[in-house]
Amino acid sequence: MFCYQCQEAAKGKGCSVKGVCGKSEEVAKLQDLLIYTVKGISEIVVKGELEAKELGEVNHEVLRSLFMTITNANFDGDAFVKEIKKMTVLRNQLRDMVDAANKKNNPGFFQKLLGLKKEQTGKKINVSALHDAARFETATKAEMLKKAANVGILATKNEDVRSLRELITYGVKGLAAYAEHALNLGKEDLSLYGFIYEAMAATLDDALSADDLVALTLKTGQFGVTAMALLDGANTGKYGNPEITEVNIGVKKNPAILISGHDLTDLEQLLEQTKGTGVDVYTHSEMLPAHYYPAFKKYDNFVGNYGNAWWKQLEEFESFNGPILFTTNCIVPPKSDEVRGRIFTTGASGHPGCTHIEADGSGKKDFSKVIEMAKRLKAPTEIETGKIVGGFAHEQVFALADKVVDAVKSGAIKKFFVMAGCDGRMKSRDYYTEFAQKLPQDTVILTAGCAKYRYNKLDLGDIGGIPRVLDAGQCNDSYSLALIALKLKEVFELNDINELPIAYNIAWYEQKAVIVLLALLHLGVKNIHLGPTLPAFLSANVANVLIDTFGIGGIDSVDADMAMFLGA
Ligand code: SF4
Numbered sequence: 106m107f108c109y110q111c112q113e114a115a116k117g118k119g120c121s122v123k124g125v126c127g128k129s130e131e132v133a134k135l136q137d138l139l140i141y142t143v144k145g146i147s148e149i150v151v152k153g154e155l156e157a158k159e160l161g162e163v164n165h166e167v168l169r170s171l172f173m174t175i176t177n178a179n180f181d182g183d184a185f186v187k188e189i190k191k192m193t194v195l196r197n198q199l200r201d202m203v204d205a206a207n208k209k210n211n212p213g214f215f216q217k218l219l220g221l222k223k224e225q226t227g228k229k230i231n232v233s234a235l236h237d238a239a240r241f242e243t244a245t246k247a248e249m250l251k252k253a254a255n256v257g258i259l260a261t262k263n264e265d266v267r268s269l270r271e272l273i274t275y276g277v278k279g280l281a282a283y284a285e286h287a288l289n290l291g292k293e294d295l296s297l298y299g300f301i302y303e304a305m306a307a308t309l310d311d312a313l314s315a316d317d318l319v320a321l322t323l324k325t326g327q328f329g330v331t332a333m334a335l336l337d338g339a340n341t342g343k344y345g346n347p348e349i350t351e352v353n354i355g356v357k358k359n360p361a362i363l364i365s366g367h368d369l370t371d372l373e374q375l376l377e378q379t380k381g382t383g384v385d386v387y388t389h390s391e392m393l394p395a396h397y398y399p400a401f402k403k404y405d406n407f408v409g410n411y412g413n414a415w416w417k418q419l420e421e422f423e424s425f426n427g428p429i430l431f432t433t434n435c436i437v438p439p440k441s442d443e444v445r446g447r448i449f450t451t452g453a454s455g456h457p458g459c460t461h462i463e464a465d466g467s468g469k470k471d472f473s474k475v476i477e478m479a480k481r482l483k484a485p486t487e488i489e490t491g492k493i494v495g496g497f498a499h500e501q502v503f504a505l506a507d508k509v510v511d512a513v514k515s516g517a518i519k520k521f522f523v524m525a526g527c528d529g530r531m532k533s534r535d536y537y538t539e540f541a542q543k544l545p546q547d548t549v550i551l552t553a554g555c556a557k558y559r560y561n562k563l564d565l566g567d568i569g570g571i572p573r574v575l576d577a578g579q580c581n582d583s584y585s586l587a588l589i590a591l592k593l594k595e596v597f598e599l600n601d602i603n604e605l606p607i608a609y610n611i612a613w614y615e616q617k618a619v620i621v622l623l624a625l626l627h628l629g630v631k632n633i634h635l636g637p638t639l640p641a642f643l644s645a646n647v648a649n650v651l652i653d654t655f656g657i658g659g660i661d662s663v664d665a666d667m668a669m670f671l672g673a
């Protein structure tokens with residue numbers, strides 16, 4: 106195996122024996138083969154000029170496949186075997202359809218086979234000359250593992266091309282995850298599928314130059330903005346605009362379920378099904394911002410947030426006592442059978458030994474097993490008390506705009522620090538806590554994603570009633586931070602977003618942070634600092650392009666960075 110897609114890649118280079126995340130060699134290889142299959146599908150769609158709007162099931166399964174390979178989403182080898190089989194069947198149907206269009210000029214039969222709404226003739230292509238990714242066959246897990254050994258990241262020999270291909274792939278994975286959440290809420294944007302096919306097919310194309318791939322990387326950011334805007338509209342359209350909210354971090358006496366991950370429809374269904382059962386629901390890690398949405402406030406049993414960022418879950422799940430439902434990443438493979446038996450997964454997430462709950466054809470999920478288990482188990486053990494405040498997504502901040510603008514004009518607020526992104530287990534991430542603590546009193550932190558757990562329980566005070574940590578929500582809500590910056594640019598009548606008193610000190614871990622970063626670059630944000638380390642998948646040359654073009658930088662010591670950011 107070889108994997109270097111996350112910030113914790115072994116020795117800052119890549120995991121080659123077992124993932125630091127806990128991913129086995131077998132799962133890593135199956136993930137490689139699934140991605141390879143998606144690339145093959147993409148090549149058929151692009152070369153055959155098939156239209157995304159006619160490819161419903163294929164589109165949705167491509168999102169699912171990409172999402173399953175995100176760091177800490179799915180550790181279940183059998184789930185990957187099943188998905189590879191499903192995807193190769195879909196791929197072969199697409200290929201046959203294109204072939205039939207070539208030969209008979211009568212694609213009607215295949216149109217029916219795929220359940221396509223409209224006749225689709227595609228373009229004449231030589232199907233037998235398609236890339237191996239569009240043609241290989243594997244029947245058993247053993248055959249898949251054998252095949253996977255030759256199709257992974259290292260199959261691309263040129264280091265810079267490999268780096269760009271992977272950067273694009275990781276951005277596309279993040280984009281797919283956000284698109285799947287929007288899809289679960291019934292919202293789609295066909296241009297996203299078209300782009301996914303274009304980008305994934307491009308990673309197979311040896312004729313593309315490094316410059317072509319750099320251009321495609323920037324285009325990935327453009328579609329990242331589209332995906333985040335789509336998800337923002339889906340979430341706020343259904344659940345209302347996040348508003349300032351105090352979230353309890355202590356516990357109550359009832360037995361309870363802990364829900365983790367990013368999917369709000371799963372939370373909604375769980376709250377509906379636990380209503381009146383005497384079982385409480387707590388959020389964990391990236392689900393915390395759900396408390397900020399008006400629609401979830403009507404549930405009396407939606408009582409608080411338990412614990413911290415994802416990487417502390419091993420001990421926190423012990424003391425939670427009840428069942429845990431993962432809707433997406435980040436799962437840490439449980440060490441004890443007892444905890445494993447209390448973990449349920451749904452959507453793209455999965456783990457061997459944990460119960461997986463699938464949606465029925467209409468997207469409904471039956472959480473009765475989770476609820477029954479909660480009733481049999483003890484209430485959570487308290488690990489902390491108090492409250493955290495959040496809910497500063499775009500509309501809430503716009504509502505406070507006058508106050509914020511006055512504070513900037515009067516000099517009460519000198520600078521904003523965007524400290525969005527991910528948390529992780531490396532000791533070096535203490536940097537972010539220290540950085541937040543050492544920031545001068547006339548600065549405000551804008552955050553989103555699980556990075557916030559490094560400082561959201563510190564008492565950093567407020568500036569004239571504006572809290573010094575403004576949490577917009579989940580990592581995808583970094584979109585809100587971009588909208589806030591654009592709004593401030595408008596209010597202050599500036600020509601360039603970079604003239605604002607905003608510094609970017611972002612922490613990354615997995616591939617959603619990659620799409621957030623690319624989206625910010627697309628929006629014209631410069632001089633973003635990325636830590637705790639720069640991605641292992643950036644070759645020296647690719648890193649230099651990002652440094653020269655966008656002023657991307659790493660982090661140094663807290664004191665050195667503080668001086669640099671504050672211009673001292
Ligand atoms: Fe290693 Fe990260 Fe890949 Fe896991 S996801 S195998 S920790 S690089």
Ligand code: SF3
Binds near residue numbers: 526614615
């Ligand atoms: Fe965190 Fe996994 Fe990225 Fe959505 S939960 S930000 S790391």
